[in-house]
Amino acid sequence: MQLRYTYRFYPDRGQRAALARLFGCVRVVFNDALARQKPLKASNKLLGSPKKRVAEGPYQRVPKNPDLSRELITRAKQTPEREWLGQVSAVPLQQVLRDLDKAWAAHEDSKTGKRQGPKVGAPRFKSRRDRTQSARFTANARWKITDAGKLSLPRIGEVKVNWSRELPSAPSSVTVIKDAADRYFASFVVETNASEVLPETTPEVGIDLGLSHFAVLSDGTKVANPRFLRRAERKLKKAQRALSRKTKGSNNRNKARLKVARVHMRVADARKDFHHQLSTTIIRENQAVYVEDLCVKGLGRSRLAKSVHDAGWSAFVHMLEYKATRYGRFFAKVDRFLASSQTCSQCWAVDGPKPLHVRQWTCTACETLHDRDVNASRIVLAAGRADRENACGGTVRPAA
Ligand SMILES: [Zn+2]
Structure with missing residues (x-):
């Protein structure tokens, strides 16, 4: 399977300038292409940031990629307005046109119902003020990892990378990213190999995700909810207050903005680490993992939104899923309409709903x-097993 391996890297001053130029060119090519495909309302053409512009009428996805690439990259380089496109590697510019094409396809499939999941909007113009900026180099861009362990990028140079873990195989592409906290990352796509499949084991586990505990396992383990965002809230409030007092466009405002971004980044990093550790442990120790299919979107709109977001269940479940595939384990989501708090996991008697404060009950x-x-979590485990056996032609789930 394909996985992303991401590492932080540290460009020097000149390399940062070259990267800024690259991100700028990528953005301009993307916006030029989108403007071609998405006719603008004439009245909006002169208004502020490009994101505020509104499209009018049906877009056209013509001209198709090769023509678009010739027109917006090759020919544009010969015009005085776009001459500077020649200063950067052409590969990321071609890649961004491909990304735009994919974005349109995703939007169309979402509209026609061919694509499952949340609705995908039409692609939007990129802005200089976007939180993250990125550019992708594919194999034919002549980037490489040098013998000295540096990442050599065309027209940027050799950058120092913090190789926090080993790459499992030779990567096929690299995306360079600058995030809101002004950190730089190189994200590689690698093919993992079959040798990573873990030796088979017997335990199976059901997981109940919640807010009082982050996760409760069917073997009785309770994992506390770390509430990373809640813990950083005071720091965040202070940073946000400082930011709101700064004059727009000033240097100090930019510094304050970075401070806010750094608090957010630290929270996100801590949460991700926690998810990684827990999901790896669960996958290592169990042959099959079952999780209740949560309606995170519905909860995200409720009073608990902040806490739900802070827990980051969907990111965690996604990790469980791909690690299961990678290490040869079984993973399944079970129906979220299971009355897991009303059903006895011993005899399957349904006992009626109980208010949330009831932490213990007797069947x-x-x-x-x-x-x-x-x-x-035991109900989740039993239902998951039953579904799996059922799929294999075994017994049906006990009547709940
Ligand atoms: Zn019972």
């Missing part, structure tokens, strides 16, 4: 004392 049918969350 009226078989008199087992249940911890609410552990019981829920």
